[in-house]
Amino acid sequence: MSENLEKFISRVGETAEENMLVKMTLSKPVNKHDDLRNIYVKPVLIKEKRLFAFTYHYERRDEVKNYDAAQMLQMLREMLPDRFLNAVLFTVNEDVTLLVSSKGKSTLQTKKVQECREQNLEHDKQKNRLVNPANPWWYQLGLTTREGKVTADMQHKFKQIYKYAEIVESLIKPMKFEGTVHIADMAAGKGYLTFALYELLTQKMNLDVDIKGVEIRPDLVLKINEIIRSSNLKGMEFVESSIEDFKPEKLDVLIALHACNTATDDAIASGIKAGAELIVCAPCCHKQIRQEMERSGKVDAITRYGIFLERQAVMITDTIRALIMEYYGYKTQVMEFIEMEHTPKNVLLVGKRVGKPNNRDSILLKINELKKQYGIGQHYLETLLEIQE
Numbered sequence: 407m408s409e410n411l412e413k414f415i416s417r418v419g420e421t422a423e424e425n426m427l428v429k430m431t432l433s434k435p436v437n438k439h440d441d442l443r444n445i446y447v448k449p450v451l452i453k454e455k456r457l458f459a460f461t462y463h464y465e466r467r468d469e470v471k472n473y474d475a476a477q478m479l480q481m482l483r484e485m486l487p488d489r490f491l492n493a494v495l496f497t498v499n500e501d502v503t504l505l506v507s508s509k510g511k512s513t514l515q516t517k518k519v520q521e522c523r524e525q526n527l528e529h530d531k532q533k534n535r536l537v538n539p540a541n542p543w544w545y546q547l548g549l550t551t552r553e554g555k556v557t558a559d560m561q562h563k564f565k566q567i568y569k570y571a572e573i574v575e576s577l578i579k580p581m582k583f584e585g586t587v588h589i590a591d592m593a594a595g596k597g598y599l600t601f602a603l604y605e606l607l608t609q610k611m612n613l614d615v616d617i618k619g620v621e622i623r624p625d626l627v628l629k630i631n632e633i634i635r636s637s638n639l640k641g642m643e644f645v646e647s648s649i650e651d652f653k654p655e656k657l658d659v660l661i662a663l664h665a666c667n668t669a670t671d672d673a674i675a676s677g678i679k680a681g682a683e684l685i686v687c688a689p690c691c692h693k694q695i696r697q698e699m700e701r702s703g704k705v706d707a708i709t710r711y712g713i714f715l716e717r718q719a720v721m722i723t724d725t726i727r728a729l730i731m732e733y734y735g736y737k738t739q740v741m742e743f744i745e746m747e748h749t750p751k752n753v754l755l756v757g758k759r760v761g762k763p764n765n766r767d768s769i770l771l772k773i774n775e776l777k778k779q780y781g782i783g784q785h786y787l788e789t790l791l792e793i794q795e
């Protein structure tokens with residue numbers, strides 16, 4: 407290890423010991439294509455313990471890890487100069503800069519600062535949250551006070567929004583995008599979940615987005631676009647349109663949460679036709695299939711009870727949707743959206759595009775068996791996609 411590097415690391419150790427370390431940055435990756443772009447370090451106080459929060463800024467996401475002083479120094483030894491060529495230590499009274507050239511030659515500069523700085527030991531929780539209620543649009547949407555506190559009667563809603571953001575993050579994180587991510591949130595309503603999506607993708611995952619909230623009610627579209635404009639959010643827009651009429655030119659992710667009855671089918675069909683990589687929907691009021699089942703007069707040991715017929719109609723509707731998505735090359739998953747006590751509409755149907763399956767005939771057979779068993783003529787999604795029996 408070079409003398410300058412050793413000096414830099416021991417200066418970091420001393421300032422950490424003396425509680426004088428304000429922040430530190432590691433930048434200029436050795437490998438220009440390194441997914442890890444830079445690291446930002448700041449001291450934090452967690453459960454009375456002084457630690458150092460390392461924020462790893464990757465190309466498309468951030469990751470935060472906390473280390474004690476010894477681990478921090480170890481981490482510096484691993485990162486300098488093998489991963490990064492520049493490091494700057496900001497202490498309360500000086501800046502120490504280590505520069506390593508691509509040939510391995512290093513320089514160390516120390517500069518006294520004019521005005522002493524203070525250590526800020528607050529953990530930057532707000533910034534690391536998937537959805538930050540302090541963002542001004544949450545106040546404009548009526549979820550928080552002016553100071554960014556979620557109001558008592560919106561706690562439930564906020565919890566739901568947060569849960570949704572967690573699920574969407576887990577689905578989107580493994581995906582690879584080239585350039586802007588094109589997203590449509592169909593039947594976007596008041597835009598709560600659209601804003602959460604925007605926040606998650608742009609602020610947390612550092613993605614460039616083109617998010618369209620598709621909503622049929624002009625008053626909502628007007629209101630939400632005003633909030634988008636006043637918050638200066640680039641890459642998001644609400645469009646006044648029915649799902650059926652909205653024809654996206656490019657679509658990576660389709661979201662449709664609580665789109666009533668067959669509007670969910672319109673959304674899924676639109677996602678399939680546009681070749682969306684990910685389809686996420688929370689179906690709502692499954693009238694079409696229930697009415698067909700009732701009309702057929704066919705009942706079995708389960709559906710002879712009205713309440714079970716209703717539940718069975720929900721499961722059949724969504725099972726056939728999942729099968730149709732599989733037929734078109736999606737790997738499907740059904741997951742719980744939020745706890746039952748908040749709403750019975752708590753199922754998320756997720757499809758990830760994997761390519762045309764080689765068992766299309768057996769998928770069709772399963773669909774037809776279900777329809778026959780419950781006296782269903784055609785699922786509306788079949789009609790939209792013109793699946794022939």
Ligand SMILES: C[S@@+](CC[C@H](N)C(=O)[O-])C[C@H]1O[C@@H](n2cnc3c(N)ncnc32)[C@H](O)[C@@H]1O
Pocket residue numbers: 592593594595596597598599620621622623647648649650662663664665666669
């Ligand atoms: C129950 S809200 C869901 C809002 C939001 N997605 C959520 O989960 O909080 C349904 C919204 O979909 C809109 N909507 C219903 N059918 C639609 C259609 N065919 N095209 C576009 N929007 C529709 C309604 O105006 C309403 O705002």
